[in-house]
Amino acid sequence: MAYINLPEGLPGIRGPMAFRPDTAKHLNDLAEVLLRADNTLTRGERELIATYVSYLNDCFFCQNAHGALAQHYLECNMKFIDTVKENTNDALISPKMKALLSIAESVQKGGKQVTPLQIETAKLLGATDMEIHDTVLIAAAFCMFNRYVDGLGTWAPKEREFYINRAKSRAEEGYANYNPYH
């Protein structure tokens, strides 16, 4: 049972989004620009940043929903996603992505935890100003989404298959005009 009287049967963020469509609209529009619109970071890479931050914030719903989307876009298995979350340095991702995930990890702890050396390293490895900006804002946004989902005491399906089975249609549907009842 969530802490407030949310529409029934909707897991994770879908309950609060159905409860308050006026805020859901802008949350979804933000997610669309950050995670799905044209970008030099692929959709898979951006969902991976979202997944990693949600894991660090221990948000079960978000790390599984976005982890399944990352897996769909990157055409990998969930073991790869787990390695990125739990042993980032061992993951088969580019040095630039490791540098961006390191920045995201610092943002998760607090804005002031990001260091000039982390930024310099990311730039040396090819990250553009826009990619650094978007990494910081994706990480910051998931510090919001994760707190929204858990701060209202929402429930989430335990089985990974639930999230994996929805990933393809969620990827096609996108975030803008998202209907939480679907």
Added chain:
Amino acid sequence: MAYINLPEGLPGIRGPMAFRPDTAKHLNDLAEVLLRADNTLTRGERELIATYVSYLNDCFFCQNAHGALAQHYLECNMKFIDTVKENTNDALISPKMKALLSIAESVQKGGKQVTPLQIETAKLLGATDMEIHDTVLIAAAFCMFNRYVDGLGTWAPKEREFYINRAKSRAEEGYANYNPYH
């Protein structure tokens, strides 16, 4: 110097907002609904929640910009705002507001830090489901805004007067269609 090449002369969140208008639009639309649109919580009360969370996140720009707005709406002095930030229990605010600020404080630490007892207390003191929802989302949103501002290494004017002098016009202007160059 910010970590990336932001438009010059714009303090705090205004630099990143001018750098990336596509995300700024949705951030501002979200702020408009949460902090300024019709609500049973006054604009002053909602800016107070934003200020308190920004203080807990040690974000100098946000706690001063929103503290000045709270002071403007509540027609109080900055000493009152400082008491709410530093000694919340001693502040002359309603028991319901204290309960909502306590929920916001937990959200700042992490979504799972909110307890059923905090929610029950807020409800006993008259908080509605919508007020609890909005408190959680305002607190979560400022965990994003604060990280966005500090994670990109932006600068901020040191003098309180800067923020106080801008509060009246900022209150009138609102967040929707906000121009970061003004």
